[in-house]
Amino acid sequence: xxxxxxxxxxxxxxxxxxxxxxxxxxxxxxxxxxxxxxxxxxxxxxxxxxxxxxxxxxxxxxxxxxxxxxxxxxxxxxxxxxxxxxxxxxxxxxxxxxxxxxxxxxxxxxxxxxxxxxxxxxxxxxxxxxxxxxxxxxxxxxxxxxxxxxxxxxxxxxxxxxxxxx
Amino acid sequence: xxxxxxxxxxxxxxxxxxxxxxxxxxxxxxxxxxxxxxxxxxxxxxxxxxxxxxxxxxxxxxxxxxxxxxxxxxxxxxxxxxxxxxxxxxxxxxxxxxxxxxxxxxxxxxxxxxxxxxxxxxxxxxxxxxxxxxxxxxxxxxxxxxxxxxxxxxxxxxxxxxxxxxxxxxxxxxxxxxxxxxxxxxxxxxxxxxxxxxxxxxxxxxxxxxxxxxxxxxxxxxxxxxxxxxxxxxxxxxxxxxxxxxxxxxxxxxxxxxxxxxxxxxxxxxxxxxxxxxxxxxxxxxxx
Numbered sequence: 083x084x085x086x087x088x089x090x091x092x093x094x095x096x097x098x099x100x101x102x103x104x105x106x107x108x109x110x111x112x113x114x115x116x117x118x119x120x121x122x123x124x125x126x127x128x129x130x131x132x133x134x135x136x137x138x139x140x141x142x143x144x145x146x147x148x149x150x151x152x153x154x155x156x157x158x159x160x161x162x163x164x165x166x167x168x169x170x171x172x173x174x175x176x177x178x179x180x181x182x183x184x185x186x187x188x189x190x191x192x193x194x195x196x197x198x199x200x201x202x203x204x205x206x207x208x209x210x211x212x213x214x215x216x217x218x219x220x221x222x223x224x225x226x227x228x229x230x231x232x233x234x235x236x237x238x239x240x241x242x243x244x245x246x247x248x
Numbered sequence: 249x250x251x252x253x254x255x256x257x258x259x260x261x262x263x264x265x266x267x268x269x270x271x272x273x274x275x276x277x278x279x280x281x282x283x284x285x286x287x288x289x290x291x292x293x294x295x296x297x298x299x300x301x302x303x304x305x306x307x308x309x310x311x312x313x314x315x316x317x318x319x320x321x322x323x324x325x326x327x328x329x330x331x332x333x334x335x336x337x338x339x340x341x342x343x344x345x346x347x348x349x350x351x352x353x354x355x356x357x358x359x360x361x362x363x364x365x366x367x368x369x370x371x372x373x374x375x376x377x378x379x380x381x382x383x384x385x386x387x388x389x390x391x392x393x394x395x396x397x398x399x400x401x402x403x404x405x406x407x408x409x410x411x412x413x414x415x416x417x418x419x420x421x422x423x424x425x426x427x428x429x430x431x432x433x434x435x436x437x438x439x440x441x442x443x444x445x446x447x448x449x450x451x452x453x454x455x456x457x458x459x460x461x462x463x464x465x466x467x468x469x470x471x472x473x474x475x476x477x478x479x480x481x482x483x484x485x486x487x488x489x490x491x492x493x494x495x496x497x498x499x500x501x502x503x504x505x506x507x508x509x510x511x512x513x514x515x516x517x518x519x520x521x522x523x524x525x526x527x528x529x530x531x532x533x534x535x536x
Contacts, residue, residue: 086256102254103299104289120312125249127287128439130353139327139356145286146357149256150301194353215438216351 088152091160092117101148107141108132110148111158119159119189123218130217133190134158140197142216159189162196171234172196181230183221191217195231203239205231207246251289252283254296254395258304262387262416266298270389272298278414279303280323280362283354308361308416311335319385322361327352329360333444338422341429341449346375348433348445364397365415367405367470370441374401374471376431379463385417394419401470421504427451428534430526433465434518436509442466443509446498446518448526450481452534457481460485462494462526467502467519477523486531494527495520 085100092115101110111117111134120143123131127145134143135157172192175181182188189243191214198205198213205213210222210231219227228243236243257272259265269276275297279285288294304306308323311332318339320329326346329335335342349355349363351353363373364384377384377397384395389412397418402410409415423429433445445465451458460481462474477498484490504515 084255102253104251104253106286106290109250125290127283127354130351133353140353141357142353145283147256147282147286150282150303198352213352216353246528 086149086152087127088148091152091154091155093157099148103147103149105148106150106231107134107136107143107146107151110151111143111156117158117160120193121186121189123186123190126219129187129190130194130214131187131190133164133194133217135193135197138197138200139218140194157193162192170178170196171237172199172231174237175230175233176227179226179230179233181222181227187217187221191219191227198231199235199238203235205235208234249290251286252292253438254289254297255298257298257300259300259302259312260304260306262305262307262414265302265305266387266389266412266414268298268300269414270309272300276300280365281325281357281359282362283350283358284362284366284368303416306530313338313422314419316422318420318422320360320420322359322365322415322417324360326350326355326358326360326363330355339380339420341376341380341423341431341447344429344496345372345431345433346445348372348431351439354439360418362417364400364418365407365409367401367403367407367409367467369404369471370466371431371433371471372431372442372445372465375445375463375465375473376447377420377463378471379449379461380423381461382418382420384415385419386413387416388413392416398473404469423449424451426535428530428532430529430533432522432526432529434522441509444502444504444515444522446519446522446526448523448530450527450530450534452531455485457484457486462523464502464519464523467504467515469503472501474501474523475500481527486527491524491527495523498523 089098121131123129127142132144233243277296279299279301308321310321329346363371382397432442442465447463450460460478464472477494480494499520502516506512
């Protein structure tokens with residue numbers, strides 16, 4: 083089958099490549115670009131471990147063909163830290179609030195939470211839980227992930243983070 | 249999981265898209281958001297030789313008022329439906345239904361056109377469209393036509409759409425100001441299809457039901473319009489006895505499959521429960 087030429091921006095860098103049309107974006111990122119932050123979890127668009135930010139949308143990269151992303155601007159966990167190497171508020175939040183245990187879901191969680199905070203910088207706990215409902219975590223029970231996102235929101239808004247009473 | 253090989257096409261206009269689909273024949277499929285088709289391709293349950301991606305067709309993505317109707321382009325995503333001020337104001341049922349479809353990531357990609365045109369009885373929007381009396385705008389190589397949603401669904405994955413045609417827009421008559429509405433969906437978890445779901449739109453006048461329309465999701469091979477149940481409720485004050493009679497009429501037209509979501513008789517009863525809840529919520533929201 084004839085290959086297609088694609089060009090896209092991934093974490094700020096322009097990438098040109100020839101891909102088979104059936105190449106899924108997750109395979110293109112991991113195998114062709116060696117960007118292995120987005121994980122392959124369920125492969126059935128349920129778990130969200132493969133989530134990347136694509137033109138301002140959170141998408142499951144296992145359910146998008148690389149050719150569909152031609153011309154797109156993509157961000158993965160590899161593109162989250164600040165230019166000076168310091169952690170993004172979300173990464174810091176996940177570290178400070180113990181928002182991960184095994185870490186498998188974390189790249190997808192953080193990239194999804196990034197878009198959630200772009201759309202709503204002061205989400206309620208319910209907004210957060212609804213917003214990350216497409217990302218499964220089998221370790222944490224979500225409580226600390228919610229706290230990590232609240233921590234990041236507080237930091238981005240320049241207000242002190244207040245942990246809610248349990 | 250790697251799909252079978254295919255050739256990728258990206259038309260720029262509806263005319264180009266339908267002429268491609270009709271020239272390429274049965275081995276070609278239109279690609280909208282891809283969140284039904286791509287999973288099927290990964291499982292090799294679908295192996296199209298050609299994919300015609302509609303993402304480059306600009307005039308399929310819009311939400312606008314057109315006289316007394318609201319018209320929505322087929323490539324409008326669920327996420328865009330949820331964020332639309334026009335819909336929140338005039339047709340809030342769509343936002344409520346879109347919010348219980350799949351999960352956030354799927355809603356960024358999944359389109360209204362794909363949801364209604366695919367013919368999957370588990371999809372939520374078809375019953376909502378039957379409830380609202382929507383009309384689908386269809387384009388083919390030689391002609392354009394309109395089909396009422398209530399006449400579109402013929403069986404599981406079987407619709408009035410013919411080979412080479414695409415659904416370009418959904419046209420919905422805006423319900424009257426002050427109407428009540430609700431979409432009640434029972435599902436096992438986020439991202440699941442409905443065990444059963446019910447859509448209701450009703451108008452009240454002097455404490456009585458002036459008009460009521462009901463759609464049911466995933467309790468038959470096709471979405472259902474519960475016409476008889478709506479007629480029973482018209483003129484009533486939604487008293488318990490009349491609601492019970494209408495719910496029984498709605499349950500009577502269901503024919504769900506026994507599957508992982510439960511045995512058939514349970515899913516029928518759940519359709520009744522969802523309808524009862526949707527009626528109560530729609531009534532509470534309706535102006536007098």
